[in-house]
Amino acid sequence: MAEAVHSTRFKDQNLVLWSFARRISVCCPNCQQKAEVEKEPNSHRSKFCCVNCHYQHNPNPGQYDLSLNVYCSQCAHRISIDRPRVKSRRQAIKVKCPACDSVKSYQPTYKLSYWPAFRTDAKEPFFGLALWYQAPFKDEVLWAYNAEHLLYLEQYIAAKVRERNNRRYATMVEKLPLFMQLAKNREALLKLLERMKRKG
Numbered sequence: 001m002a003e004a005v006h007s008t009r010f011k012d013q014n015l016v017l018w019s020f021a022r023r024i025s026v027c028c029p030n031c032q033q034k035a036e037v038e039k040e041p042n043s044h045r046s047k048f049c050c051v052n053c054h055y056q057h058n059p060n061p062g063q064y065d066l067s068l069n070v071y072c073s074q075c076a077h078r079i080s081i082d083r084p085r086v087k088s089r090r091q092a093i094k095v096k097c098p099a100c101d102s103v104k105s106y107q108p109t110y111k112l113s114y115w116p117a118f119r120t121d122a123k124e125p126f127f128g129l130a131l132w133y134q135a136p137f138k139d140e141v142l143w144a145y146n147a148e149h150l151l152y153l154e155q156y157i158a159a160k161v162r163e164r165n166n167r168r169y170a171t172m173v174e175k176l177p178l179f180m181q182l183a184k185n186r187e188a189l190l191k192l193l194e195r196m197k198r199k200g
């Protein structure tokens with residue numbers, strides 16, 4: 001097999017991890033085949049339905065979006081609270097009214113949370129499913145959301161010169177763990193990426 005030809009320069013395209021989250025390749029927890037977590041159009045939700053075994057998965061189990069919309073029982077000031085991704089549901093929560101400072105208990109509503117929770121342990125952020133593209137590297141794990149992400153990482157790792165672009169936020173490559181940035185790991189990482197690409 002011919003060695004891939006790599007450019008020695010990498011110019012940051014200012015992509016963030018979210019840029020690759022539209023379609024994430026995972027290992028189906030039911031049949032262990034490759035499957036996709038896909039973003040629904042015009043929303044921040046993703047869905048998972050395995051094309052091989054039709055297994056479906058609920059969003060981040062045990063995570064809820066809490067909301068409370070009430071009028072203060074003391075002064076009738078309107079109180080609105082939104083807390084994404086809370087871990088537990090409670091009958092009532094204590095809230096201090098910003099207008100009169102009285103602390104009262106109110107009953108919030110809970111909806112299953114669809115907010116992604118980005119993580120560094122080779123799992124995707126919507127359901128916590130194991131990523132399809134992952135491989136151990138020393139004490140670390142090299143992972144990617146999909147083939148496109150894999151190629152982008154390859155370009156970054158292969159480059160001897162890494163250029164920044166005008167940007168107002170930390171990009172995906174700027175947040176990469178140190179082991180992926182070190183020149184001494186370059187060759188080994190590129191071999192590993194090559195193997196991961198062949199996983200299909």
Ligand SMILES: [Zn+2]
Nearest residue numbers: 028031050053
């Ligand atoms: Zn499956």
Ligand SMILES: [Zn+2]
Nearest residue numbers: 072075097100
């Ligand atoms: Zn009040």
